Amino acid sequence: MAKFEPILLKNRGVVNSTALKVYESRGGYQALRKALKMTPETITEEVKKANLRGRGGAGFPAGVKWGFLPKDRTRTLLCVNGDESEPPTFCNRVLMENDPHQLIEGTIISAFATQAQVAYIYLRVEFHEVFHIVQKAIDEAYAAGILGKNILGSDYSLDCYIHRGAGAYVCGEETGLIESIEGKRGQPRIKPPFPAIEGLFRLPTVVNNVETLSCVPHIIERGGDWFSSIGPEHSTGPKLFSISGPVKNPGCYEAAMDITMRDLLEREDMGGGMLPGKKLKGVLPGGISMGVLTADELDMKMDFADPAKYGLLGLGTAAAVVFDESTDIRAVLRNVARFYASESCGQCTQCREGTAWMNKMATRIESGAGRNEDLDILLETARNMGMMPGLSICGLPDGATFPIETIVKKYRGELEAAIAAQSAEAAEQILQTMN
Amino acid sequence: MAWKALDRLTPVAEGEAPLLSEALREKIRSFFPRYETKRAALLPALHIVQNTLGHVSYQAMEEIAEVLDIHPSDVLDTLSFYTHFWTHPKGEKVITVCRSLSCEVMGGKEVLDEIKKQLGIGLHETTPDGKYSLVTEECLAGCDHSACLLINEKLHKCVKPEDVAKLLADENNDKIDSERSDLFDPPPESAVTKTDASDGTSDANEAQEGN
Structure with missing residues (x-):
């Protein structure tokens, strides 16, 4: 190219x-x-x-x-x-x-x-x-x-x-x-x-x-x-893309919107690939609010149309954050959930309560006291907040639901395995110390 | 950390004398022509007052309300929404550690733990000598240099746990390289001594976040 x-x-x-x-x-x-x-x-x-x-x-x-x-x-x-x-x-x-x-x-x-x-x-x-x-x-x-x-x-x-x-x-x-x-x-x-x-x-x-x-x-x-004339018909003009996390060249790069997530991560004049010894696990390609891509979905085009095909909300800010195999997916889930719980402005009930409860569940899962039904409740909560079902004033809860929903859906196996690996006794003890 | 409740029953001892000097009030008024309403100068006013006095006490809120011609509760209403403002004394320097995903993946948590260990304080606490307060903040938009943290105005990039000791020992760790604008700085006339950095027991911002 x-x-x-x-x-x-x-x-x-x-x-x-x-x-x-x-x-x-x-x-x-x-x-x-x-x-x-x-x-x-x-x-x-x-x-x-x-x-x-x-x-x-x-x-x-x-x-x-x-x-x-x-x-x-x-x-x-x-x-x-x-x-x-x-x-x-x-x-x-x-x-x-x-x-x-x-x-x-x-x-x-x-x-x-x-x-x-x-x-x-x-x-x-x-x-x-x-x-x-x-x-x-x-x-x-x-x-x-x-x-x-x-x-x-x-x-x-x-x-x-x-x-x-x-x-x-x-x-x-x-x-x-x-x-x-x-x-x-x-x-x-x-x-x-x-x-x-x-x-x-x-x-x-x-x-x-x-x-x-x-x-x-x-x-x-x-x-x-x-x-x-720059880029595809629906996504014209130069665009700034940024990439951060364990990659060789984290930074801000300019391109037409005809590149893929793989280009942004791997091209020598862009991200330059993962740091030595790190293996890609997933990437949140448009700011955390848009949702997550697994390592197999890197061929997504970074334009205004393609992200929807991968279950994402949109292009967002085109700022990708990469996480590697050594990162616990539960930690990613929890970090994202905490962000929205702390930033919800508190006007709309379902956003204020929904983000807070999703944070509580994610925290519980991360600390080793998760339950399989928590994953279903996370998905149900996510479906019931935001502008998409017409329940909120602004798009913040939509931004909260997409990463949580896509993380739970795309990494469900890993989350369930982590939950299955918990010892019941230790989980009980953790629950006693939380709240 | 164990929960430390803020003592809200005992009124904070504040003098009769006004906290906001005439120069400070004049500086706030200088923002009026920028906006259609006086109330819109509230955020600039809070920034200037906090930069001058160190924090925005209830008395300061009342005096800001006086200048802006609004009710004191309006000042509290706005102030309490934003995490940047302190209603209680803070340290001379505030360390703000980024806790966003990029920084977490790149070891931000370990940096935070190291700072806690070296300063001997937890989040929203101030060191006994009044030098440092410690908080976390969502993304500082320095993700290309994660993990990052702010010390007052200065953004420190690519911080690793082993850099913390050197960073804290540096007297000038809050000085920025670029030319500064004094728009939100204390007015030159008011030689107001900071009310902060007093005893180190006042530990908490009123906003205990969901963390």
Whole structure:
């Protein structure tokens, strides 16, 4: 396969790549100059033509999202979702650490296309270094007249602020993020109304992911047709994939969405295969919320369509985490279950209680006091929560059910064997000490 | 660890004097033009107050409410949702160990155990000298360098149990290399002494997570 010429990551590795001067010397802010001479409608059309689908996980087309804004609005807000709280995803961090101006340029173009007056970049609080880098880039942009009043001498003005989160997974959900900016608990809102109609401060609001917005300058510069020619028809454009766990080269890689999970893991210019002495057991290919693939299912294509064929929720954040044969599948199950139990916001009963009970069961199984019926109860609980059966406000419980369901289904033999190997006496003792 | 209950009956001894200096209040007010409502400045306010005073006590919450023109219970309501804020004194440096799957597979648990052993404290506890507090957090988004942990602002990558002693001995283990922005830092005028790092007995964040 031919090596993919990096687009989003083209400035990674360049000396001082976060500086405005360096960014401009490599063609930066040319797309913005071009965009400011276009009309907002033509920019939106171009993004629609590019079929730029949201990189945050849901894959909703960005141009269509912008099109939902009411025509007669007077004030519009743009939120940039840099919460990146899905384990084990770090593409946005890499983008912002290496190329903050690309994000700012994408933000300004998108804000111009939606005629927004203010853009908020929502950063999770754990991104301390990222915050300092992006804030410095914003300050530079203001000083150079790229942000603020009359951007680059045009009639368009935009203010851009960083809003720092404070440690909550659910604030990556767009309405949770909006609540968090409003200074409230980050509990997602019931939709409709969707944010495009009534969002932040009850004004029409667009929420886009960092990676999505970083694609926009390239679409403007090289055209929607160029963008849509990359990768398969339903999954166009460059995409960042990340891989972590016991692999030779954990990291963030850019490619078209025509690669498979096997490519990401094994190609020399990507994951490079497992660490010496480690044998692959399974991989969660799209952030943990999408579900698990066994070692036999690595031929899944990393696009928006193929994951469903393997029982997964979707492409998610395209961040793969690999675990090897020495990892107990019970530990994986427990780690995943604990995450959702600790991050459920507590609004919807079935999510609050369901994730907590799944965590209790998984903990019991891991500590050696599992029962075979626990596996069935896990599956039943998983079937009875989330947006798919229409029981929740946001997608967090769906994200909880897919990994748990796929782990139990695909590794049932191993789980049952582990349960069978427990001594009844020891299990009884463990139960006495738990709760 | 045995359960240690927080003493919520005895009011925390707080002085009559306001905790938030005028400079601090002014800094919070400087965020108002960014948002449509004053309440939206609450998260920035909590960050600045915690960065200045070390933690956000009930008195501080009341004073923040005063500045933002909202009810004190609204401040508590928001604050209690987020794991980053401390209502009780914490150590001078907070060690946040990542417990996500990547880090767990790459030995994060062993790193955490080693830190517990060396500091002699458990989760949500503070060392007697008030130097370190220890917590865990879901994914720190440093998975390409797992196992990772944060010491205040500094992300430490690819940490192994045998690195822990050296890491803890380093005085500058919380300093970051890049240029800092002072947006959420304490205002320069207010030479407020931190109320934290006092006795080390105040161990718990109010959020005891399901762990």
